[in-house]
Amino acid sequence: MTGRVAVVTGAGGGIGREIAVGLARRGVHVAASDVRPGPAEETARLVRALGVDASAHAVDVSDPEAVAALPDAVLAAHGACHVLVNNAGVTSAGSFEKETLEDIRWIVDINLWGVVHGCHAFLPVLRRQDEAHIVNMASMVGLLGLPHNAVYALTKGAVRSFSEALRGELVGTAIGLTTVFPGAHRTGITETARGSQRALLAEMGRSRLAPALMRSPTKLAEQVVRAVEKDRARVVGGIDARALDAWARLAPGRTGPLGRITGRADR
Template identity: 65%
Template structure:
């Protein structure tokens, strides 16, 4: 996009983490915000932060896995802002543990948010985006979308789907005024682990509040990549050293996850 000042951006998962700092960075560029999150308190806190930058912000409480609720959002956003130029599908959840130990309800939960949430957002807002002089969609995948990691198979399922879907969508829209980008973050300091499910969910949730989390890079790095992808129409952005390593591994040794699997299996047996 040539410029962001005065544009309107919809950000899902805006109540914390990557979504919140992305909203703040877009506000610093002069973007007005429609903030979407399942947490009423979180999304209101983000709204207060971006309004301090002098932009308009509306809040919309929604579970992105609910197609009917997401289908209501374009009209709500248009009623407040009159247009939509940017869509950032960021909302996500995680799990950890062996797939054999996963509950199908947890798998459906993750697919609903991580995969269907992206599809719902794109399907609902694309007609509005196509009406603009220029627009952009950002779908947040993960480094596990580049290379499926053992003990993260379900998460990789959803993030790999986001990767392929977004690449196909970019190809479809290449002759329109709507750009499309995929973001592949590595491990960053967010609260996504707080709601983690799976056999290792409780351990991962504790890790997110441990001293080790302080060593993780801040989510502002991902937000910076998201805004750059919008401004420069980048097809993909890989963020973080661990994500870049996996990107290289996926290119040089595709499908060879056995060594990682042996290592993670040994770690899992120690807990």
């Protein structure tokens, strides 16, 4: 890993920042990308403090032209790119019937198209490397679609299927691909949530119970870095994500009991 270069989207905080720092601890130079310039610069500063190079890039992953320009900016700053981490994401919660089409397009543009834009823009660069790797951030709802998270599940389920197919296409190349399925982590994602349960999500993220309900992303980031090193197909992060993974295998499609529980908050 030492001397390699990684691009991390959504690197301004949460899981993205922890992955950037975890890679830097392995000697990886980091291009920190985020829609917010200030947090991207702060992550770059944290990375430089670990003795490697870092650059900050203000990029909206839902904008195809902005993402298409990012590889050249990274090559200008670092001369290469070996690892792409498509981490940027947002969330939504509540009844699908109460979602607006505007909010649905917003989450699809970031969570799904952001991953597609990143892979499409960087694959030509990654193919020129002796070794390269892609990390696509899904969610535990990509393992089992949770009721009252239908739009979020739409995007993360699509990321899962896309990533599995792309990993298969890349067999025989020097490019690996890992799909990550995090459970509930403290990332700040609840603050920008949309949907009829957005206020409940934001309150949960700020509550005193948050440390018990949501784990620190540090351990997950370490799992992701090891997955890059070992070319693992997937990372399932957290006991809640592992429980949903088991449920999906043992009782596929049976989400009715979960719907009765989550529906109470939407009445």
